[in-house]
Amino acid sequence: MKTIISRVMNKTRSFLKLYSQDKIGLLGLFLLLFILFIAILAPFLPLHDPYSIKYRRFLPISWKHPLGTDHLGRDVFSRVIWGSRTSLIVGFVAAGISALVGIVTGSIAGYYGGLVDDILSRIIDIFLMIPAFFLILFIIAVYGNSILYVMTVIGLLTWPSNARIMRAQVLSLREREFVQASLMMGISDLRVLFKHIIPNAIHPVIANTILQAANAIIIETGISYLGLGDPNAISWGRMIYEGQGYIMSYWWISFFPGLAIAITVLSLYLVGETLAKILNPKRIEVSEF
Amino acid sequence: MSNIAPYLFRRGIQTILTIFLIIIINFFIINLAPGDPIRVIAGEFAFSNPEYVKALRKRWGLDKPLSERFIIYLINLFKGDMGFSYRYMQPVTTIIGERIIPTLLLTFTSLIIAFLLGVLLGVFSARKSGTLVDISLSFTMIILYSMPVFWLGIILILIFAVNLRLFPIAGMYSARVKYEGVRLWLDILWHMALPVATLVLAQLPVYYKITKASILEQTREDYVRTFTAYGFHRETIFRRYILRNALLPPVTIFGLQLGFVLSGAALVEIIFGWPGMGRLLLDAAFYRDYPLLMGLYLVTAIGVAAANFLTDIVYMFLDPRVRLR
Numbered sequence: 282m283k284t285i286i287s288r289v290m291n292k293t294r295s296f297l298k299l300y301s302q303d304k305i306g307l308l309g310l311f312l313l314l315f316i317l318f319i320a321i322l323a324p325f326l327p328l329h330d331p332y333s334i335k336y337r338r339f340l341p342i343s344w345k346h347p348l349g350t351d352h353l354g355r356d357v358f359s360r361v362i363w364g365s366r367t368s369l370i371v372g373f374v375a376a377g378i379s380a381l382v383g384i385v386t387g388s389i390a391g392y393y394g395g396l397v398d399d400i401l402s403r404i405i406d407i408f409l410m411i412p413a414f415f416l417i418l419f420i421i422a423v424y425g426n427s428i429l430y431v432m433t434v435i436g437l438l439t440w441p442s443n444a445r446i447m448r449a450q451v452l453s454l455r456e457r458e459f460v461q462a463s464l465m466m467g468i469s470d471l472r473v474l475f476k477h478i479i480p481n482a483i484h485p486v487i488a489n490t491i492l493q494a495a496n497a498i499i500i501e502t503g504i505s506y507l508g509l510g511d512p513n514a515i516s517w518g519r520m521i522y523e524g525q526g527y528i529m530s531y532w533w534i535s536f537f538p539g540l541a542i543a544i545t546v547l548s549l550y551l552v553g554e555t556l557a558k559i560l561n562p563k564r565i566e567v568s569e570f
Numbered sequence: 571m572s573n574i575a576p577y578l579f580r581r582g583i584q585t586i587l588t589i590f591l592i593i594i595i596n597f598f599i600i601n602l603a604p605g606d607p608i609r610v611i612a613g614e615f616a617f618s619n620p621e622y623v624k625a626l627r628k629r630w631g632l633d634k635p636l637s638e639r640f641i642i643y644l645i646n647l648f649k650g651d652m653g654f655s656y657r658y659m660q661p662v663t664t665i666i667g668e669r670i671i672p673t674l675l676l677t678f679t680s681l682i683i684a685f686l687l688g689v690l691l692g693v694f695s696a697r698k699s700g701t702l703v704d705i706s707l708s709f710t711m712i713i714l715y716s717m718p719v720f721w722l723g724i725i726l727i728l729i730f731a732v733n734l735r736l737f738p739i740a741g742m743y744s745a746r747v748k749y750e751g752v753r754l755w756l757d758i759l760w761h762m763a764l765p766v767a768t769l770v771l772a773q774l775p776v777y778y779k780i781t782k783a784s785i786l787e788q789t790r791e792d793y794v795r796t797f798t799a800y801g802f803h804r805e806t807i808f809r810r811y812i813l814r815n816a817l818l819p820p821v822t823i824f825g826l827q828l829g830f831v832l833s834g835a836a837l838v839e840i841i842f843g844w845p846g847m848g849r850l851l852l853d854a855a856f857y858r859d860y861p862l863l864m865g866l867y868l869v870t871a872i873g874v875a876a877a878n879f880l881t882d883i884v885y886m887f888l889d890p891r892v893r894l895r
Binding site for chain 2: 403406407410411412414415416418419420421422423495499502503506507508509518521525528529532535536539542543544546547550551
């Protein structure tokens with residue numbers, strides 16, 4: 282037991298060392314932690330009530346309203362802060378669903394191989410061909426636009442890329458000695474899969490999941506931007522949608538939520554890319570040409 | 571070359587299966603929706619026009635069990651009948667047919683420009699790897715990648731249409747004048763500029779990144795070292811071998827993007843009021859025009875499947891290894 286812990290510690294330490302050497306990765310991580318911090322603390326921060334309409338409409342940027350007020354007299358700054366909660370929840374829940382389904386499907390396909398793999402791989406191929414944005418719009422229009430639906434549908438449509446990565450990982454792992462040895466010792470398939478294969482194969486999926494969180498945020502803001510999102514949630518996309526009619530005179534209503542999306546996506550992208558780079562040692566970017 | 575036919579056959583079967591699955595998904599989304607499906611199919615008319623509802627019920631066979639209904643739906647589809655839009659008072663097939671060309675004009679133009687420009691910049695950056703130009707290019711691309719496309723569009727409108735007045739804010743033609751011939755095309759070109767620019771900027775980072783990474787990867791391959799040792803000129807190695815091999819990944823991405831020529835520009839079309847499929851989709855979703863929504867989804871999904879099939883064929887000729895799979 283002790284050796285396992287020290288081995289995990291060593292692995293973690295060398296991972297952290299590699300990550301801390303990547304300046305761009307660190308920048309992304311700090312940005313992401315900062316956004317997370319703000320999102321979690323939003324209820325305790327000294328902000329105006331994001332729903333309150335008691336202020337004057339279209340107030341420009343000032344000390345009292347750092348990002349001005351919108352067409353209903355709501356404080357844009359506090360809405361941008363509160364909006365981070367919606368976006369992060371959507372991003373992580375959707376990416377979580379996608380990772381879960383992807384890991385399970387990919388592991389089964391890679392581990393059992395043969396006919397099971399053939400069938401699952403065809404299903405993965407088919408899901409990769411579905412235009413996600415159109416289908417999400419379609420489902421929301423038919424079933425209603427609760428944020429829960431939006432998250433779930435995004436998650437259920439984006440899992441194939443995780444499944445593909447996982448399948449490839451499992452395919453190579455299952456031939457390794459320690460897996461073969463465990464199987465020969467009579468340990469059950471499921472136990473080998475969950476104890477030995479998945480923990481060793483999961484790293485590239487984690488990197489991909491973070492990139493998918495960014496993707497999910499972009500899809501949700503896109504839907505909200507069309508005015509088809511959950512009207513009860515404070516969403517950056519919806520803020521841009523509501524503000525764009527006034528953009529020529531009161532640009533701040535739409536501009537800052539967009540900036541917030543870009544910064545959030547950027548942070549996730551930088552972290553995801555750095556993880557992918559570290560967890561895949563084949564990628565060293567130097568060139569003589 | 572002997573295994574081309576089985577490969578094509580397998581891919582063809584797969585494409586047909588995909589389309590079939592999409593039709594099933596389409597059918598069940600509508601039929602599992604809460605409430606009477608007739609309300610979904612007829613929309614607002616269900617309340618005002620009992621005759622129409624009765625006719626629809628018969629045509630869609632809603633008094634019959636689900637399995638039989640699915641067969642009827644398939645037969646109707648096969649005849650090219652995707653239903654009738656009560657909002658436009660036209661068959662869905664006709665409405666979609668009118669909107670496809672403007673969408674393709676936008677997406678194909680931007681796809682080609684983004685591919686060429688992205689690959690060019692990627693090659694440039696890879697050859698100047700590590701210099702200030704490379705770093706600032708990479709940085710710009712990451713920023714572009716992080717921007718939501720609709721926000722980018724709004725900002726471009728704000729700068730180039732509202733402030734500088736260089737381009738029109740929205741639409742495909744000038745509304746007040748009726749041009750013909752060359753003038754008409756110039757007018758469309760002028761209206762296309764901003765939406766195409768938005769789409770290009772949104773897609774550029776993908777091609778840039780993959781080209782650059784792919785070239786850097788190729789330069790580390792053993793064959794490059796061997797050729798260098800043999801005394802080949804660096805420029806020759808680069809042009810003749812590295813570039814050729816490195817172009818496969820961006821071509822693959824191009825093929826994947828080709829699948830989204832019908833659906834990919836939806837948001838941009840909506841921002842710029844472009845009379846394409848995107849705008850139609852938004853309206854259909856807003857007014858709960860289900861037959862139109864179903865039709866749009868079906869057409870785009872089949873478009874993706876078909877484009878994937880075509881890409882595979884092209885790829886097969888580019889990379890002989892594919893056939894061995």
